[in-house]
Amino acid sequence: MLSAGELHKAIHEMRELDIVLIDTAGRSQNNRMRLNQLRGFLGAAEADEVHLAISATSNRACAESTVKRFAPLGANRILLTKADEAATFGVIMSVARSASLPFSYVTTGQDVPDDIAQADARILADWIVGGSLYAD
Numbered sequence: 675m676l677s678a679g680e681l682h683k684a685i686h687e688m689r690e691l692d693i694v695l696i697d698t699a700g701r702s703q704n705n706r707m708r709l710n711q712l713r714g715f716l717g718a719a720e721a722d723e724v725h726l727a728i729s730a731t732s733n734r735a736c737a738e739s740t741v742k743r744f745a746p747l748g749a750n751r752i753l754l755t756k757a758d759e760a761a762t763f764g765v766i767m768s769v770a771r772s773a774s775l776p777f778s779y780v781t782t783g784q785d786v787p788d789d790i791a792q793a794d795a796r797i798l799a800d801w802i803v804g805g806s807l808y809a810d
Contacts, residue, residue: 678718685719696721703743713747725753725778728769730760737769751778754793758782763801 681696688694696719703709716724726749728740741749752775754766770777777798783789
């Protein structure tokens, strides 16, 4: 496991790169110890953007709790995952709107990078109105 100091050093060594992506281990919004550990990593990373991954299959209570607990850690974008598994999208869109966080990317399958795309408002609106990612 990498320490916050090691992460900071590694990022410093990559300072000539335009973009450095860091994928952290998943953390439960209910585990304060792990959230504090993540806060240390994010502080060491000095990230310009922090994308909070939220499953499109989440219910309202879970999604709201996730945003509430992670936003203070610097989350400033939502990466919507599992769009291919969601039956509806209204709850997630409502939560994102109330949190004032924009969508950055959407995943629609397991094959990354093929199944990840930049979020597109028109497509998201079609999913909300249509109720599903896939047309019947």
